[in-house]
Amino acid sequence: MTDAPLLQVVELEKRFPLPKSVSEYFGRKSGRSIHAVDGVSFEIRAGETVGLIGESGSGKTTLGWVLARLHEPSGGTIRFAGADVTNLSGDELRAWRRNVQVVFQDPVGSLDPRLRVWQIVSEPLRAQDQMERVRFRRERKRVREENRRREAANRRAARGTPPGPQLPLLDPPRRSPRLTRKALRERVRTTLPNVGLPPDCLNQYPHEFSGGGRQRLSLARALSVQPRLIILDEPTSALDVAVQAQILNRLVELQRQRRIAFLLITHNVAAVRYVADRVAVMYLGRLVEVGDVRTVLERPIHPYTKALLAAVPEPDPARRHTRYRIGGDIPTLIDPPPGCRFAPRCPFVIDRCRAEYPPLREIPGTAGRLVSCHRAEEVADIPPSALLSTEGGAAAAAVSSPTGY
């Protein structure tokens, strides 16, 4: 665990400005926005899987998209392998994209219905090949100009008395062979078995596949450029349980072979428990708890993590009538108030929570666990099940399930 972080995010923000209301055109204060991601800092090391969990609307997907540079960040920095990629644009951004790929949630919407399998999987390769040629031309131009300059300098030096030293000429760059259609198809044919698809489906269309097949296809597309980080945006939530397990197994296997880092965005706690090394819990645009997956899920410290875990249904008849007790209103993401985001719903809330935002801090004696709670030490030992009540009926009115199930 001493590797330098592959991806490092510092104070990342994403705000979506709200459309102006009529009164704002007449001078009322304007510029209100939704703070979807609000000061998130964390890192992903090479080859590890980080699970990002949180309820619907907590900003998980937005965070993933900002990391993949599908949304422009409104603030903060993203560093990838040491380089700042927050403000990459144009060709540089396009070239950088080979490092990070995304697998989207919706297996139907994320594949172009008009392309065949081999086209879908090989298009990232073709795009990167094209970028390669752009780089080649730029490099060749640079070398030629430099050589011309050096030749001129050499001629001047040769004429001088006494003759000056001669500069060596640079080697012209070598052009990589253009990827032919045949080569691309061959590459795809050999890639498909890696994700568990038959190699002879090259000419099929996405609609001829089942949901699981399409998600495998998305995975094959993401893998084709051999990225170092894949952002999996709820990759299994549209699939049935058996297929989910197959896909997750495939992910674990691929990671072992290729040392790809995964960011697994999901609300499926079981999936995170199964594949992730570390887990980050997100609530209303902020991270509330980050740590090793076993310790976080077995001994959650932040009250929200406890609530989230308590709400996971368990097939235990003894718990049939227990109700999840966290009530209260979810604060709005439009210009949120200061203080802890979870304060309005937290059973352990004190006045300080409403006034002052608790920064993510390492809790002593927990091996690198980061928690954003003023009372972390006091509430650490309260088990999640303590947040459940067995009152039934009457309490049901106050129930609000936070996980979006």
Next chain:
Amino acid sequence: MGRSLVDLLIFVGKRLLQLVPVLIGIIVLAFVFTHISVVNPCAIWYPHAKQTILNQCYATFRQPIYVQFFQYFQGLLTGNWGQSQQGVLVYPQIAMALPATVELVLASLFLMIFIGIPLGVIAAQSSGRWPDHLVRIFYLSGWATPTYLGAVIVAIFIAPYLGLPSGGDYSGPPPFREWTHMSVVDALIAGNLPWTVDALQHLILPAAVLAFINMGIATRMTRSSMLEVMPLDYVKSARMKGLSEFVVMYKHALRNSLITTTTVLGVTAGGLLAGTVVVEEVFTWPGIGLFAYDAITAPNFDGAIAVVAVFAVGVVLANLIADILYGLLDPRVDWR
């Protein structure tokens, strides 16, 4: 999956067979309407003729209408499309006029596709901002322009300003044989470049007027279906592949939103075939619109019926082509 060539041929064959009852129905309707709408055609045809000639004329119309229809239909099946009262045969006239109209319609379709669709893309990309508003103003003003007004303004004011001819298809009788009666195509077949340029100069203004007036539908459909497609994940994933924004927009987003646009353009093209009357009249384009106008006002029954039938075939064929294109564009469509 029924997507082989055989399936496509069966599909086209079925649709062509469906054309037969449609065509018979259209001819019956056109026959009935022409024959009941003019009270006394003989009086119009022979205003100052002697009673004997009038009596000959009345003799044909005194027969029961179904007998008259069967006589007409018999002629149609044996290749005799009838003639005008002055004895000019209908078929050769249509054979000369229809290609000219088809040429005009294709030229305006070309403009609608290569100007109207990119405008739709631009509008969708900048949805809600000023380029979007400009595009909307442009296509709405086209849509709101009455054909006669637009055509007249272009013919009278814009044509001299641009130094372009405002009538006819050539500047004079061309020195080559007109094989297809499409002015540009004929000049190209003859390999005569100056006359090709001349034909294009005559074609551009009427085609532009038609395109300007009908472009709105293509732009609007493209804009709205682009807006539908652009937030989809596969557009995002195309961007993630490292493709340029142009490729993302025109290859992934546009190709998927063209499906609706194609259908609408097919219907529009069929309608245009019959809708060029005013433009052809203003620009004296020797097309079927002009012929239809003359046939109806003469009145030339045989000519009017034939023109209506030809228009009907045009509409059905344009829809058929749109359906085929739809299937080619969308691999999920089954031919069966």
